[in-house]
Amino acid sequence: xxxxxxxxxxxxxxxxxxxxxxxxxxxxxxxxxxxxxxxxxxxxxxxxxxxxxxxxxxxxxxxxxxxxxxxxxxxxxxxxxxxxxxxxxxxxxxxxxxxxxxxxxxxxxxxxxxxxxxxxxxxxxxxxxxxxxxxxxxxxxxxxxxxxxxxxxxxxxxxxxxxxxxxxxxxxxxxxxxxxxxxxxxxxxxxxxxxxxxxxxxxxxxxxxxxxxxxxxxxxxxxxxxxxxxxxxxxxxxxxxxxxxxxxxxxxxxxxxxxxxxxxxxxxxxxxxxxxxxxxxxxxxxxxxxxxxxxxxxxxxxxxxxxxxxxxxxxxxxxxxxxxxxxxxxxxxxxxxxxxxxxxxxxxxxxxxxxxxxxxxxxxxxxxxxxxxxxxxxxxxxxxxxxxxxxxxxxxxxxxxxxxxxxxxxxxxxxxxxxxxxxxxxxxxxxxxxxxxxxxxxxxxxxxxxxxxxxxxxxxxxxxxxxxxxxxxxxxxxxxxxxxxxxxxxxxxxxxxxxxxxxxxxxxxxxxxxxxxxxxx
Amino acid sequence: xxxxxxxxxxxxxxxxxxxxxxxxxxxxxxxxxxxxxxxxxxxxxxxxxxxxxxxxxxxxxxxxxxxxxxxxxxxxxxxxxxxxxxxxxxxxxxxxxxxxxxxxxxxxxxxxxxxxxxxxxxxxxxxxxxxxxxxxxxxxxxxxxxxxxxxxxxxxxxxxxxxxxxxxxxxxxxxxxxxxxxxxxxxxxxxxxxxxxxxxxxxxxxxxxxxxxxxxxxxxxxxxxxxxxxxxxxxxxxxxxxxxxxxxxxxxxxxxxxxxxxxxxxxxxxxxxxxxxxxxxxxxxxxxxxxx
Numbered sequence: 001x002x003x004x005x006x007x008x009x010x011x012x013x014x015x016x017x018x019x020x021x022x023x024x025x026x027x028x029x030x031x032x033x034x035x036x037x038x039x040x041x042x043x044x045x046x047x048x049x050x051x052x053x054x055x056x057x058x059x060x061x062x063x064x065x066x067x068x069x070x071x072x073x074x075x076x077x078x079x080x081x082x083x084x085x086x087x088x089x090x091x092x093x094x095x096x097x098x099x100x101x102x103x104x105x106x107x108x109x110x111x112x113x114x115x116x117x118x119x120x121x122x123x124x125x126x127x128x129x130x131x132x133x134x135x136x137x138x139x140x141x142x143x144x145x146x147x148x149x150x151x152x153x154x155x156x157x158x159x160x161x162x163x164x165x166x167x168x169x170x171x172x173x174x175x176x177x178x179x180x181x182x183x184x185x186x187x188x189x190x191x192x193x194x195x196x197x198x199x200x201x202x203x204x205x206x207x208x209x210x211x212x213x214x215x216x217x218x219x220x221x222x223x224x225x226x227x228x229x230x231x232x233x234x235x236x237x238x239x240x241x242x243x244x245x246x247x248x249x250x251x252x253x254x255x256x257x258x259x260x261x262x263x264x265x266x267x268x269x270x271x272x273x274x275x276x277x278x279x280x281x282x283x284x285x286x287x288x289x290x291x292x293x294x295x296x297x298x299x300x301x302x303x304x305x306x307x308x309x310x311x312x313x314x315x316x317x318x319x320x321x322x323x324x325x326x327x328x329x330x331x332x333x334x335x336x337x338x339x340x341x342x343x344x345x346x347x348x349x350x351x352x353x354x355x356x357x358x359x360x361x362x363x364x365x366x367x368x369x370x371x372x373x374x375x376x377x378x379x380x381x382x383x384x385x386x387x388x389x390x391x392x393x394x395x396x397x398x399x400x401x402x403x404x405x406x407x408x409x410x411x412x413x414x415x416x417x418x419x420x421x422x423x424x425x426x427x428x429x430x431x432x433x434x435x436x437x438x439x440x441x442x443x444x445x446x447x448x449x450x451x452x453x454x455x456x457x458x459x460x461x462x463x464x465x466x467x468x469x470x471x472x473x474x475x476x477x478x479x480x481x482x483x484x485x486x487x488x489x490x491x492x493x494x495x496x497x498x499x500x501x502x503x504x505x506x507x508x509x510x511x512x513x514x515x516x517x518x519x520x521x
Numbered sequence: 522x523x524x525x526x527x528x529x530x531x532x533x534x535x536x537x538x539x540x541x542x543x544x545x546x547x548x549x550x551x552x553x554x555x556x557x558x559x560x561x562x563x564x565x566x567x568x569x570x571x572x573x574x575x576x577x578x579x580x581x582x583x584x585x586x587x588x589x590x591x592x593x594x595x596x597x598x599x600x601x602x603x604x605x606x607x608x609x610x611x612x613x614x615x616x617x618x619x620x621x622x623x624x625x626x627x628x629x630x631x632x633x634x635x636x637x638x639x640x641x642x643x644x645x646x647x648x649x650x651x652x653x654x655x656x657x658x659x660x661x662x663x664x665x666x667x668x669x670x671x672x673x674x675x676x677x678x679x680x681x682x683x684x685x686x687x688x689x690x691x692x693x694x695x696x697x698x699x700x701x702x703x704x705x706x707x708x709x710x711x712x713x714x715x716x717x718x719x720x721x722x723x724x725x726x727x728x729x730x731x732x733x734x735x736x737x738x739x740x741x742x743x744x745x746x747x748x749x750x751x752x753x754x755x756x757x758x759x760x761x762x763x764x765x766x767x768x769x770x771x772x773x774x775x776x777x778x779x780x781x782x783x784x785x786x787x788x789x790x791x792x793x794x795x796x797x798x799x800x801x802x803x804x805x806x807x808x809x810x811x812x813x
Contacts, residue, residue, distance in 0.1 A: 146696075148766065191653045202651065204660065205628050220784040226768025227752050228614065228664065230779040231789040231809045236627050236660025240653050260703055284571035286594050286681035326703055326729075329722030385649040389571045417651040454647040455654040465654075472654055476643040480635075480670070481656040483795035487788065499655060 049106040050086055053130070056098035061136075063087040072113065072131045076178070078380060079121035079463055084111075085128035091136045093211060093219060093249040100247065101217030103130040109493045110215075112243040114154060114186030117178040119381060120462030122190065122242045126497045132247055134185045140164055141250065148255045149208055149225055154185020154248045161253070170255035173200040176458070177366050188248045191240030193458030195291040195365070196322070198416040200256060202458065204239040211250035212238060215494040225252055237484055242460050243495040245488040259290070259324035263334055264352040264361050267341045268315035272296050272399075272411070274345035275317040276391035279415040281340045282321075283388050287333055291322040292416030293365055299412045302371040309364035310357070315347070319415070320365055368412045376408065376425035380437050384448035385457040388418040394451050398422050401443045405436040419457035420448065446471065461499045469501045523562045523578045523674040525634060525642050531559040532671060534640040539803045540667050542609030543582065545602040549613055550666045553805045561608050561673050565589055573650065573679045574631065579608025579672045595679040598623035608672050613811075614664025615750065620767065622683065622706040622720050629677050630659040635670035638797035648676050661792070664811070667803040669796040683720035687730050690716040691738035695765045701732045708765040709744055712757050715765075716744050747773035752813040769813045778810045 053062045064086050073082040085108070090096045103110040109129035116123055125131060137153035140161060144150065145168055152161060158179040161172045174187055175194035187203045188210060209223035223235030238245050269275045275294050282292065295318050300311045311318050323333045338349045352358040372379065386394045395411065402409040402424065413421040422444055426433050445455060449471050456465060469478060482500055532538050537556035541547065562578030565586065569575065570593035577586055583605045590596050599610040600617040616625050632646040645658030662669060695708055695715045706718040719729045746762050753768045761772040786809055
């Protein structure tokens with residue numbers, strides 16, 4: 001068989017679709033050729049790789065149309081300029097392996113992708129890689145209530161698993177704010193957090209085992225349902241690999257017992273520092289709540305009209321505290337937190353009286369982002385971690401950085417583990433604003449690292465932060481990280497140009513753009 | 522400030538070297554033969570109870586660290602026999618018996634300053650309790666038996682010591698015990714008897730104890746476990762004790778090395794080769810030979 005499939009009927013379809021943004025049926029190969037040229041120079045569509053992928057998935061699950069490639073060229077981040085190659089929709093481990101092996105045979109990189117809610121460009125493709133989209137692998141394969149574990153496909157949406165478990169007395173603990181859209185495969189890739197990770201730990205603590213297609217197409221199971229698997233903790237090394245170590249195709253997650261008692265508190269303050277100091281003092285007092293979240297005044301003003309959570313509009317900040325466990329421990333913690341809050345200037349401490357009030361308090365927090373869009377059309381969200389004893393001082397510095405650059409910031413963040421989420425809102429049409437935004441973002445990262453913190457608490461490095469890696473790591477540190485990466489990905493084909501500052505460049509993917517829809521803080 | 526200069530000089534760039542901690546689990550994963558013994562720093566650099574972290578030399582004993590943390594009402598999810606060191610406990614990577622409340626060793630190590638096989642110092646992880654910056658080398662190091670790098674200075678996550686606790690035991694099926702308590706720290710089964718440790722606020726623990734008494738359990742001492750650790754295969758060996766829901770069984774006989782799938786083994790070997798091409802760090806020891 002000849003290498004070039006153009007003109008062969010079996011390969012016409014994708015270009016026909018491309019011709020009218022999706023689903024048209026132009027049937028002449030001549031048209032196909034014209035459209036093909038229009039797709040762009042350097043696009044190698046129609047090559048043997050496509051043929052091999054079609055062999056694995058069938059024609060209808062291999063997309064080469066302009067619309068699909070455009071859609072899969074961006075993610076939840078503000079990074080623009082990505083260029084997707086062939087987009088694949090496998091449904092089984094064997095199919096993922098087939099896609100990856102095909103890419104490897106042709107020396108073409110691949111990029112795994114879940115729901116695309118990532119915030120640092122981890123799924124933004126550089127230079128037309130094969131996109132392996134796992135959203136169709138959305139089967140909950142097995143729930144073992146007695147052993148408190150479940151095997152799920154990577155495309156299962158985080159919240160869908162929790163919904164599936166309602167009534168069993170168990171739940172999946174990681175709860176990123178994007179949980180109604182993000183997939184568990186994406187949670188594994190990013191080692192995702194969420195408000196309740198303060199007590200229960202981030203995704204890595206809830207992944208017992210993971211079936212992985214390695215970058216050469218080989219399938220391995222890392223970790224074990226129970227007990228430690230022999231050898232290195234490859235499961236632990238894989239989680240948080242941002243798609244550069246392979247593709248998770250089945251994930252064994254730990255299920256957590258629902259707490260018998262849950263109390264949600266809302267404290268409000270005249271000063272943001274009061275809320276921050278309360279958080280530091282609560283941790284210092286040896287209390288580890290299930291969640292400790294701060295929202296500042298701008299966020300409150302944006303959110304309250306929508307959710308009517310009862311956040312006082314005149315407060316400089318509110319602090320949401322959730323306590324769970326057995327009743328006596330919860331009751332004692334409530335009174336201790338009331339005392340600590342009052343000592344740091346809390347005006348009122350409200351304990352949610354019922355489930356409805358509890359839900360509204362959380363709804364405000366979890367939907368903060370949607371409400372923010374009414375203030376300014378564009379945003380740039382950062383994610384750093386600082387020591388919990390230095391929250392008040394670092395927050396004050398961040399407000400200064402913003403003011404110095406004539407920008408606006410909204411803070412809504414996981415205060416309990418020192419995880420800051422300063423959100424700079426702006427209008428990109430204003431000349432020169434982008435430079436000031438980027439400059440402020442870099443300064444916030446620098447301040448965080450200088451305060452003894454780290455670049456990212458839960459969003460990862462992706463493309464956005466790899467240039468900052470040298471702020472936190474020395475060359476020898478980065479080399480050690482590269483040892484791990486290269487052991488998994490010998491040929492350098494898995495999501496290249498991400499995480500580590502060295503390696504292939506993805507030069508054109510740098511610009512910030514307009515706020516994508518459906519993003520969460 | 523704990524300094525790795527001495528460790529670095531002792532490791533150098535050539536010849537096999539090994540670290541001997543307390544020597545309490547010295548044969549786990551194979552024994553080292555004919556390697557120079559180097560020593561890691563001892564002492565606590567910084568207790569930071571308000572951060573719930575501690576900065577400590579790998580050569581410090583687990584017991585000394587526990588004593589120092591207890592003064593601040595905190596503890597760390599490491600345990601081991603008398604004399605075991607922090608570095609040893611991390612490198613062996615066995616989870617504490619109370620993991621249901623304390624958590625796992627994999628989640629304890631926040632940052633590790635190491636000397637690599639090339640004699641250079643590098644840092645894995647970071648100082649904060651939450652961190653996804655770069656690759657998770659800390660989890661890779663836990664349980665690595667010192668075969669990837671020699672860990673000298675570490676930052677660990679601590680936890681508040683529970684206000685109250687109790688060990689309860691009785692000839693009752695484990696499932697009934699599990700249904701009676703919330704997040705027990707440990708549940709053990711020896712074939713006839715369940716032993717459980719409950720922890721938390723005093724009044725809550727008292728309630729749970731009452732529920733367990735109603736099931737027929739009585740207050741008991743922490744059980745003494747047989748010395749060999751193995752993976753739970755579904756059948757309890759004679760004299761063995763199972764950590765229920767954890768997949769670890771403690772037994773007194775000898776355990777065969779576990780079966781490791783070829784692909785997993787090959788990946789593990791590639792990692793070791795990348796970090797230590799000459800296999801000079803703790804030669805003779807191999808995490809693939811550790812059963813559980």
